[in-house]
Amino acid sequence: MATVKRFEDLEIWKEARRLSKEIILLSKTTDLKLDFKLKDQIKDSAGSVMDNIAEGFERSGNGEFKQFLAIAKGSSGETRSQLYRVFDNDYINEEKLNILVTEYEKLNVKIHNFIVYLNNSDFKGTKFIKP
Secondary structure, eight states: OOOOOSGGGOHHHHHHHHHHHHHHHHHHHSGGGGOHHHHHHHHHHHHHHHHHHHHHHHTOOHHHHHHHHHHHHHHHHHHHHHHHHHHHTTSSOHHHHHHHHHHHHHHHHHHHHHHHHHHHOSOOOGGGSOO
16 A cells, blocks of 8 residues: 555545535435534535544544544444434435435445555654654
8 A cells, every 4th residue: 555645545535525515415415404403414414424534634643643533433333324314204215215325334344454454564653763
């Protein structure tokens, strides 16, 4: 794997950002826009996925990065659960639900695989490199 210098280069962050934009679009184009609490909750949890990937990366240590990746994975699961609530409230149809649930499941697999990669890596993070 090539050395990644910015969290913006991480495929999992790019995918989390794309999915967050999908949630934002739903919050603007469906009646979800009128359900302020659920709209805010799902936008927050979707944003939390990408934000925790970024924050963990910026901590510069693999231990902390893995911890934040686990939080991001949890936020992804939270967003998936909230998608069912969005569907149950008739804001999206079953096809849209299934597409987004599948995409979040795939993202969770990618986050998990990245955690496994970090677990197997000898590199402990840039904060441990002596100047």
